[in-house]
Amino acid sequence: MSDTALRTPRAPDAATQVASRAHHRRLGWGAAFIVMAGAPFVLSDYWLQLGFAACVVAISTVGLAVLARAGQITLAQPFFMAAGGLTYVVLVSPRDVPDAIGLGWPPVLALLGGVVVAGALGLLFTAISSRLDGIYLGMASIGLVLLGQHFFHNAETWSGGVNGRRVPDFEVAGITFGRTVDPPVVLGTVFDRAQMQWLLGMLFLVLVTAFVLNVFRARPGRALMAVESGRLTAAVVGVNVEAYKARAFLVASVCAGLSGVLYVQSISILSADAFDLDFALMMLAMVVIGGLGSVGGAIAGTVFVVCLPALLQSLFTTVPALDLGGASTAVLSQYVFGIAIVLVLLFKPTGLVGIFTSITAARLRPNRSATANTTRNEE
């Protein structure tokens, strides 16, 4: 027995691991497809809408994960989200609305316009972002959020000013992703706003995730990791550090632009209050709680932060022992939410993805070292 074990060569093990990872990926995408397609048939409108909000914000935090992969952090995601959302609303709104600019574009083109404008603004800011690192970039990016807020409040014909502006529903090929008079019925389930928006959010999240995972697995992903591990080392092995940092920022801003277009659909209005510094800090919390630099972590952290307060309030009011009545329940849920964040970071600084990795590694103890070595590339 021991002879066989000792003679087992390492190469087949590695090959097996690669095959296993590919198999896991297929299963993961399969599960994502099942959840995406099956949820509208079983989940209530409320959970679908919460899910849509989580998907939409996750698109932005996945962008943050790309930056974090290069050792960068930014608080400017709400600015680029606001840029995407504002561009979409301006482009898609009808021309004849008084005191408001509207170009009457088709929604698909308006969506692309939102993404392009956010990307262009991101590209402009790369002149600064590629020269800054870590906390300094974080601080510089705060300026963008404040600038965006000021613009939003004062450019009334664009943004509606402090009152905000209505967001026309997204439509493509005659399908409306909003409330309709006569929504389609599929297998006995009415596909109204909640169901359609869920599909839209999941579809875009899956596409963005697939794109970013491919980037991580390919040469740019390795270059980003090299930049994170040390600028000098990366430069020595031929990585153009500033160019890769700029590209990472561009990808993050494009993700935020797309997220912004969808986010304004989620909250129905374009409002400056929705893209403030608090939101930037919450997104930072999402990627830290999920696990910095990991796509899976960014998504898990986002779901955790977006859904947990609502879940706790809902849970506390349905369990009599936990229902303190009125505002006390809301306050209690905030305490539990805060404690949950502290516990995650205290006991697992690598975040939710770290917890998942630990569990997997414990279950697959014989392959632990190999798993640990390959986990990061897998995400």
Added chain:
Amino acid sequence: MRTSARQTLLSAAALTIATLLAGCANTSGGGADGVQSAEGVSGSTISLGVVSDYTGPFGALATEALAGIEQFWDEQNADGGVCSTYDVELVVRDHQSNPQQAVTAYREITPQVAAYQNFAGSATMAAITPDLEVDQRIVLANTAADEAVDSKYVLPLYAKFDIDGELSVRWLIESGLLSKGDTIASIYTESDYGQLEHEGAVRAAEDNGIKVKGYQVKLTDTDLSVAVNDALAAGANAVFAGVTPGQTASIATALEGAGADLPIAGAVSAYSGSLLNTPARDYLTEHFTGTSYNVTGEFEDGVELYKRLSEANDGKPVSSDRANGYAAAALMHQLLEAACEAGDLTPEGISAQRSNIGVTDFDGYAVDFDYSTPGESPATTAFIRQPDASVPGGSRTVSDGAFGPAD
């Protein structure tokens, strides 16, 4: 490999099953009994939604208002409830002044409630207003921004903010504290509340030949001394405060620090009884007047109300915010009674009573509100109050009854 593949498959299956279970647990969309919950009436219970900011910047104010709402319905339920048949229960959610959380909370509880006893905030209200057209839930709102006033499903609990600002400044003018040729510094927040208040203040001032110097501050600013000192350097004779209570305290402290003796005219949300516990107390007591839509504690009705509110608070003093909540609950009671009398307690039936209740009767707790025409300010008058620590609620009315109407 086999183990890990099986585990991944199991994880995927577990995720799917969890999703399915979560869905099954919630697809009923309403209360546990599942009876008429979509209408918000279950058996002999009417459910009303309350969505406000309990853990965000307006937490203290909203919590006090909720206590007033709860007390009204506790008393009313003990006294036979609505139509001597229905008890009222509240479904409370916190939105932290965040539009996304507000939308989430609204979409969660709307299937469970017949109407909204309270929904706070302008941006949060604007986020749900389009849905109200479909869901047909009537909402008593702690905002009087344009969007809210224009909706036939929203009943603002104040005059439109521009009218509110106008009334506040006009009081200074009619009191002789501000006259033609003077300058008033208008300090207002970068929000629909602040901007509309500022517009009203400008209107009142310019109609009377008074110059206005405007200062826009952020809702989160805590130190307004820069604006105050600039206003003093510009020769301001009075200050209009279209700000939060904390910012009003900052204005008073800065004026006192500069040795200035200027009257402050406050908007409806610029003052809270809790300011009497701050260092600004003395200056505010001598210099501040502001609008209020509910009776203050020195009147007969007010004395009785504050006495009961205080008793329910273990004898401790309560702020005027609690009385505001109580008065708002009294308004909802009128709507529900009218709907019950009409034999229709569905959300549509309750909403239809908006045009039927005419001028509201708050039993003397508030000024008259007329909600019959959406788009029009529901009130054109306000009580003018002044801080007074000796009065329950922390303020007393200095106008002879309701002041106005606005021009």
